[in-house]
Amino acid sequence: MTRQRVYPEEPAGPFPEPPQTFADKEDREISVVTADDADVDAVTEMYCDFDPADRAQGIPPSGEGRIREWLDTIFGEGLNVVALDGDTVVGHATLVPDTSGHEGEECAYELAIFVLQSHQRAGIGRQLLTTLLGYGRREGIERVWLTVERWNRAAVELYHDVGFETCGSESFELEMSLRLNS
DSSP states (O other): OOOOOOOSSSSOOOOOOEEEEEOTOOEEEEEEEEOOGGGGHHHHHHHTTSOOOOOTTTTTOOOOHHHHHHHHHHHHHHHEEEEEETTEEEEEEEEEEEEEEOOOOOOOEEEEEOGGGGTTTSHHHHHHHHHHHHHHHTTOOEEEEEEEETTTTHHHHHHHHOOEEEEEEOOSSSEEEEEEEO
């Protein structure tokens, strides 16, 4: 029997909606905007430059062909935002419908977020995450979940800060959930 995922009762937020522009901690002007199929080439380029050591749970995949297949699914089914430094994609976050069908649940969305190593620790991840959640709320998404490696303290703290609550754990991962709309 499949375990039912637990979500907080109260919605988190408020969250900003795209587009957003801000100065990161390095004083770079970063824009967070919605992304669609027309942006797949630029997002693929970011992932081709992504350090494999920063992959988590097998994503992003390595190799341009595998990256494009993965992005085709994500862009075909989910909501996407990208962080731009000028015209260069330096971050990507997505909400993808979870079709695993946890018992008694309506559709929830799985969250994934990546920031290029050259732009990490500059506040881009937080802005990318909160703007994606604002976009998700605007589009009527009610529940969001994610898994994060428990040793990734910076990510775990960020997720807690924006309203995610731990709802499960395995030996190496935490599962966290958030309610956007009630």
